[in-house]
Amino acid sequence: MESLEKGPDRWELAREEAKIKLETCQKKMNVTSCLECEKVIGCETRNEYVKKVYESMSKGRGGGFEF
Numbered sequence: 001m002e003s004l005e006k007g008p009d010r011w012e013l014a015r016e017e018a019k020i021k022l023e024t025c026q027k028k029m030n031v032t033s034c035l036e037c038e039k040v041i042g043c044e045t046r047n048e049y050v051k052k053v054y055e056s057m058s059k060g061r062g063g064g065f066e067f
Contacts, residue, residue, distance in 0.1 A: 011056040018052040021045055 008016070022034070025045045031037045034046045 009059070011052075011059055015049075015052040015056040018049040022049045 022045055026032065026034065026037070029037050029039070034040050034043065037043070040046065
């Protein structure tokens with residue numbers, strides 16, 4: 001029987017890459033959460049991660065997303 005499980009798609013790969021970048025930044029800033037960081041408001045790294053998470057969830061179909 002053939003496995004139906006597929007590997008990660010391009011959106012999941014982009015999300016993982018953004019997650020690694022975010023975690024690297026958190027270590028550099030010596031925090032365990034972006035909310036602990038003084039640069040949280042307007043942080044490009046965090047904003048990019050949030051964007052990639054949304055794109056991974058929507059699989060690039062677009063649509064609105066607001067907090």
